[in-house]
Every structure is written in structure tokens, then in C-alpha cells.
């Protein structure tokens with residue numbers, strides 16, 4: 384009985400009181416994050432986010448497009464990213480009155496050299512340098528057997544563009560279908576880039592749990608690019624809302640050789656010959672959190688230790704109380 388209570392206490396103490404699974408606030412990079420109530424979004428000169436086109440900023444969401452035809456909107460971080468390892472969490476909502484397959488086109492999340500570069504691809508230029516993750520809600524290519532909405536990723540050095548008519552299939556690095564539309568709970572997407580490994584995770588089932596969508600190694604991305612999000616509607620439409628974009632720094636060690644390199648000069652590329660399993664030293668988190676870095680292991684140990692101490696104290700008190708009670712009966 385007491386052992387069960389103790390175990391319960393330990394679990395409670397380590398998992399509730401020290402919540403290391405949710406995005407680590409200490410490593411949140413505010414200059415690259417967009418959060419309610421969106422102070423500093425828009426026109427002021429000190430703004431860290433620009434918005435363009437149909438984008439409407441309210442106090443509870445940033446609507447890239449309304450549920451109307453032929454709208455284009457985007458938001459762009461004005462601060463270039465100088466972190467080598469990062470994770471971006473996007474909370475978004477795509478909803479509208481259109482029936483199944485009668486809505487479009489979706490949201491794209493960018494980490495690119497060019498910002499505010501309007502064009503035909505989710506209201507960005509089809510040719511870009513960097514990374515794009517597409518939440519594509521409309522199947523442009525009738526011939527596919529693919530289920531939409533479909534999430535995919537692409538890395539480009541500007542030589543190959545996104546093929547909208549084929550839903551980007553020719554250049555995609557991987558993807559997964561995801562039922563993200565008209566949910567009455569929150570939907571999330573996470574993009575992690577660390578040590579040449581690109582991981583995209585989704586959370587659309589309201590279980591507070593990441594599900595892996597894309598995981599590939601051999602990816603090279605430079606520092607100095609910009610985060611952005613964009614959306615477009617055509618003949619079909621949807622509300623495309625960004626609730627938050629939270630950028631976390633990942634604490635990862637690099638070799639002296641890697642450190643000495645000029646990371647701004649790296650050409651975006653994917654070495655497809657490299658197996659995704661080559662970088663297994665970067666474990667994939669299984670919850671809304673980052674990899675277990677040394678710091679987190681330390682915190683977890685500290686929490687467990689605290690748990691044991693609390694448990695010992697409670698145990699001692701319970702024991703003493705029992706002794707006293709026993710006394711009363713004698």
C-alpha cells in the first residue's frame with residue numbers, strides 16, 4: 384500500500400511538477416516566435432514579423448487568408464536565424480464551409496533565404512532557397528491515389544521549383560496524410576533540424592502526442608535564413624489561421640570542424656544516398672518536446688531525486704501518524 388503510494392508520489396512529482404515534456408521555455412527564442420496577443424506584428428519599425436496580402440492579425444489568431452476565393456497572405460520573421468539546431472512548433476487551424484475536397488489550398492511553412500517574395504506557391508515564389516513544409520489541403524493532381532490533406536517537405540537550392548500541378552510530388556522528400564481540417568481542437572506541426580537530420584511531426588488527434596511524418600538524414604541547411612508562413616486560396620478556399628509559431632533552440636554539440644565552418648555559406652541540399660538511420664545519435668522525442676539533451680537528463684534526475692525526498696518525508700510522516708494511532712489503541 385505504502386509502496387504504491389510512494390511510487391505514485393514519485394511519478395507525480397517527476398512528471399507533473401517538473402514538466403520537461405512541454406517545449407522547454409528556457410530555449411524558446413522569442414525573436415523567432417509568434418505568440419498571442421501578437422504584440423509587435425505588423426507595421427511598427429521594431430516589428431519582428433511582417434505580414435503581407437490578405438493577412439489579418441486579431442488578438443487570438445493570425446489569419447493568412449479568409450474563407451474567400453483568390454486570397455494570398457503571409458507572415459515573415461524579420462530576424463535571420465543564427466542557430467544551427469532548432470525546432471519550430473506551429474499551432475494552426477484550417478477551417479471553412481467547403482465540403483470534403485472542395486476547399487484549398489493550404490499552408491506552407493518556410494525556412495528560406497528570401498522573405499516576402501509573393502508568388503503562385505501558397506503565395507510564395509515557386510523557386511526558393513531553403514526548406515518548405517506544405518500542409519496541402521487540395522489535390523491538384525487528379526491522377527494520384529494519395530489522401531489529402533497531405534503534409535510534405537522540400538529542400539531547394541533554387542534550381543528546382545515546386546510543381547503545384549503535381550502537388551510538389553517530383554521534389555518531395557517525404558510526407559504523410561493528416562486529417563487536419565475543421566477540427567474543434569488544436570492542430571500542431573513540428574519541424575526539427577539538427578545535425579543534418581530533418582524531422583517533421585504532427586499532432587492532430589488532440590492526444591498531446593507527436594506522430595512522425597517525415598524523418599530524413601543528409602539534409603544541409605545554412606544559418607541566416609528566415610522563417611515564414613504563407614497560404615493561398617483559389618477557386619476553393621478555407622480560413623488559414625496561424626495561432627502560434629514557437630522556435631526552440633536545441634542544445635546539440637558540434638565538432639570543432641563543424642563549429643569552424645561558415646554556416647551561412649552552406650548550400651541547401653539533400654544527400655539522398657545517406658540513409659536516414661545514419662544519424663541515430665539524435666533521438667526523436669515522443670512527446671511535444673525536444674530530444675533528451677544532457678540538460679534535460681539532469682533535470683529528470685533532479686526531479687526523480689526530489690520525488691524520492693518528498694516520498695521519504697511523506698513516508699516518515701505517515702509512519703509516525705500510524706505509530707501514534709497505534710499508541711492510542713494500546
Ligand SMILES: *[C@@H]1O[C@H](CO)[C@@H](O)[C@H](O)[C@H]1NC(C)=O
Nearest residue numbers: 539540541542543650651652
Ligand atoms: C542545386 O541542386 C541541383 C540538384 O537538385 C544540383 O544539380 C546543382 O549542382 C545544385 N547547385 C548548387 C550551386 O549546388
Ligand SMILES: [Ca+2]
Nearest residue numbers: 519521523550
Ligand atoms: Ca495541392
